[in-house]
Amino acid sequence: MEINGKTALVLGAVKGIGKGIGLDLARQGANLILTRHDWPDAFCDMAAEFKNTGAQHHIINADLRKIDDIDRLATFIKERYGRLDILVNNIERGGWPTVHGAYVETQWDLEIETTLKAKRWIFEAVFPLMKAGDDAIVINISSVAAITGRSGPAALVFNEGYSAANRGIRILTETWARMGAPSVRVNELMLGIFETRHAQGTRGWREVLTDAEKRSLVDHTLTGRTGRISDVVNAVNFIIKDAPYMTGATLRIDGGFVLGGASVPPMPQGIV
Numbered sequence: 260m261e262i263n264g265k266t267a268l269v270l271g272a273v274k275g276i277g278k279g280i281g282l283d284l285a286r287q288g289a290n291l292i293l294t295r296h297d298w299p300d301a302f303c304d305m306a307a308e309f310k311n312t313g314a315q316h317h318i319i320n321a322d323l324r325k326i327d328d329i330d331r332l333a334t335f336i337k338e339r340y341g342r343l344d345i346l347v348n349n350i351e352r353g354g355w356p357t358v359h360g361a362y363v364e365t366q367w368d369l370e371i372e373t374t375l376k377a378k379r380w381i382f383e384a385v386f387p388l389m390k391a392g393d394d395a396i397v398i399n400i401s402s403v404a405a406i407t408g409r410s411g412p413a414a415l416v417f418n419e420g421y422s423a424a425n426r427g428i429r430i431l432t433e434t435w436a437r438m439g440a441p442s443v444r445v446n447e448l449m450l451g452i453f454e455t456r457h458a459q460g461t462r463g464w465r466e467v468l469t470d471a472e473k474r475s476l477v478d479h480t481l482t483g484r485t486g487r488i489s490d491v492v493n494a495v496n497f498i499i500k501d502a503p504y505m506t507g508a509t510l511r512i513d514g515g516f517v518l519g520g521a522s523v524p525p526m527p528q529g530i531v
Contacts, residue, residue: 260344260394260499263288267345268336268385270294270323274301275455276400277349278308279488280495285314289345292336294321323350323377333384343388345499346397348378354404354421355463367420374424379431386435389443396499397435397445401428402456403513405449411520412475415468416457425449429509436507444506446498451513452476453486481515 267284271277273295281293293309293316295302309316319335321328336343352373360366378399389395405425407413428447436445454460457476464473477485494512498505511517 260396262499264290265344266290266292266336266340266342267347268292268343269347269349270381271349271351273298273305275460276453276488276491277347278305279492280347280349282308282312283492283496284345285309285312285316289314290340291316292332293318294323294332296320296322323381324372326380329380329384333388336385336388341388342391343385344392344395346382346385346389347400347495348381348397349400350374350377350381351400351402352421354402354417354457355467362418370420371424374421375427378428382431382435386438389439393442395439395443397439397443398495398498399428399432399445399447401425401447401449403449403451403511403517405429406517412479415472415476416452416463432509433507440506446502446505446507447509448491448494448498449509449511449513450491451486451516452480453488453491455488458485479516479519480513481519484514486512486514
């Protein structure tokens with residue numbers, strides 16, 4: 260798929276990975292619908308950066324845990340464009356065990372509502388708009404928390420609610436790929452420890468983790484560094500433009516975090 264002239268919805272585009280993906284799509288000529296809800300202190304910067312791209316874009320304030328806000332968003336896209344070509348399902352809620360206070364029921368509910376539930380109802384609302392064209396793409400953003408759970412160095416940044424929600428995204432990806440075939444491709448981009456997700460650009464990294472704990476996360480990553488927004492942008496472009504035969508798949512971009520912590524010893528000596 261060529262991006263120029265396509266209509267794209269990017270959730271959670273106020274900063275970080277969502278904004279990085281949105282800005283890249285804007286530079287390639289997409290017509291953008293961008294949502295924001297949290298971090299109002301970043302709203303002005305977001306508006307200015309997208310305005311500077313010169314791309315047609317619409318910034319919509321929406322709490323995507325609310326069905327009414329989701330329906331309002333889908334209605335806007337239908338009335339303005341009549342179809343949706345690209346959905347970047349980027350909404351999530353952190354996963355930090357300690358940053359948001361004691362891990363109580365409300366924290367669990369918020370993570371499930373945001374990381375998993377909202378993705379499902381967004382897809383439900385815009386799926387008819389994606390079927391209206393000849394070729395459309397959904398990219399579900401998830402986390403390696405789905406694999407690691409709260410274990411090893413990952414326990415510093417992932418809790419059970421966040422991990423369970425991310426594991427559920429795989430079911431959504433595979434189900435939607437079946438529903439959308441052959442015209443709507445649905446894939447999952449599973450992220451590791453990124454600069455604006457659990458690493459340098461986050462409050463938890465700055466205020467909660469010790470230097471030794473930060474080092475343990477980096478050392479557990481085979482590439483020896485945390486992920487960058489550009490790593491995600493490149494993967495998104497690959498899925499959209501260069502992977503027409505890929506659907507229902509999960510592409511893991513984690514620098515080898517899932518494989519870290521286990522060394523490969525020399526081959527044992529034979530005894531015969």
